[in-house]
Amino acid sequence: MRGAVLRGLAAATAPLAMSSSMQAETPVRVAVVQMRVENDKTANLRHCRELVEKAADTGAQLVVLPEVWNSEYAVGAFAGNAEPVKLGKPEGASTELLGDLARRRGVWIVGGSIPERDGANIYNTAPVVDDLGTIVAKHRKVHLFDIDVPGKIRFFESETLAAGDEATVVPLPEDVAPGGHKLGVGICYDCRFAPLAITMRGKGATIIAYPGAFNTVTGPPHYHLLARARALDSQAFVLFASPARNPNSNYQAYGHSIICDPWGTPIATAKGHDEEIIVADLDLSRIAEVRASMRLWDQRRPDVYELGVKPPSEE
Numbered sequence: 001m002r003g004a005v006l007r008g009l010a011a012a013t014a015p016l017a018m019s020s021s022m023q024a025e026t027p028v029r030v031a032v033v034q035m036r037v038e039n040d041k042t043a044n045l046r047h048c049r050e051l052v053e054k055a056a057d058t059g060a061q062l063v064v065l066p067e068v069w070n071s072e073y074a075v076g077a078f079a080g081n082a083e084p085v086k087l088g089k090p091e092g093a094s095t096e097l098l099g100d101l102a103r104r105r106g107v108w109i110v111g112g113s114i115p116e117r118d119g120a121n122i123y124n125t126a127p128v129v130d131d132l133g134t135i136v137a138k139h140r141k142v143h144l145f146d147i148d149v150p151g152k153i154r155f156f157e158s159e160t161l162a163a164g165d166e167a168t169v170v171p172l173p174e175d176v177a178p179g180g181h182k183l184g185v186g187i188c189y190d191c192r193f194a195p196l197a198i199t200m201r202g203k204g205a206t207i208i209a210y211p212g213a214f215n216t217v218t219g220p221p222h223y224h225l226l227a228r229a230r231a232l233d234s235q236a237f238v239l240f241a242s243p244a245r246n247p248n249s250n251y252q253a254y255g256h257s258i259i260c261d262p263w264g265t266p267i268a269t270a271k272g273h274d275e276e277i278i279v280a281d282l283d284l285s286r287i288a289e290v291r292a293s294m295r296l297w298d299q300r301r302p303d304v305y306e307l308g309v310k311p312p313s314e315e
């Protein structure tokens with residue numbers, strides 16, 4: 001095991017008083033695995049097993065892995081590491097591993113993401129595996145990471161990947177998150193698009209996981225800001241899972257995984273870019289409190305917003 005560090009628990013503190021009508025709910029313990037990824041699929045699978053076992057040892061009920069944990073994060077590497085991701089029984093080495101871990105340890109896993117092969121297309125896909133080892137949902141990255149910051153970073157996922165076209169929200173069972181909670185999933189660049197987070201909230205999400213792989217250019221100015229912003233506009237718990245930095249990799253991951261409460265407050269953060277597992281107890285009663293205090297959903301003005309507006313050239 002390559003030096004994963006377990007951080008202490010960070011339970012959400014409550015800046016708002018709980019009203020007498022609000023019932024305290026059992027917290028759900030979550031673990032975000034900041035895993036170091038190699039250019040070697042077999043080694044990645046082996047290491048993923050070690051880290052998920054360690055995350056489950058903390059008592060976490062939900063474990064979140066980073067984006068593209070089974071492969072080098074490089075447009076030229078996706079096809080060679082792609083596998084099918086079908087709902088139901090896992091088929092493919094990476095999802096079979098997740099299914100086995102989930103069933104044996106009795107945990108839900110947001111399986112970071114892996115390159116998914118479907119016919120001629122490759123998607124960047126997050127499998128959601130329940131505690132019976134079944135793939136109950138999958139999120140295909142909707143917004144492909146196509147950026148060109150001159151002299152700093154150029155990355156075009158669309159050179160080899162196809163985009164998904166759905167917001168993904170899955171119900172969580174009562175024994176994991178009592179009170180009818182739902183888990184939303186986005187992948188990395190998806191976190192820059194507030195309407196996706198708000199759409200997930202509209203579909204009932206109260207916890208949103210974003211496996212990601214930010215870099216040393218956009219990570220420092222934006223990563224934590226985006227986690228807090230998505231928590232604020234969805235009024236949900238938000239979990240950002242990054243890979244650890246691998247100095248041998250062409251892609252230098254930012255690290256700094258973070259968990260925020262629905263008030264936008266960070267409740268657990270990785271110390272930096274090294275390998276680490278961060279754990280937090282999510283006090284689910286905070287969701288109703290925050291949403292009741294600030295009724296953002298009811299106060300929306302869709303009559304004013306023009307999210308569907310076409311650019312002038314397409315009018």
Ligand SMILES: O=C(O)CCC(=O)C(=O)O
Nearest residue numbers: 145188189213214215218
């Ligand atoms: O949005 C960013 O700056 C980073 C996004 C990214 O790395 C990704 O989508 O994989």
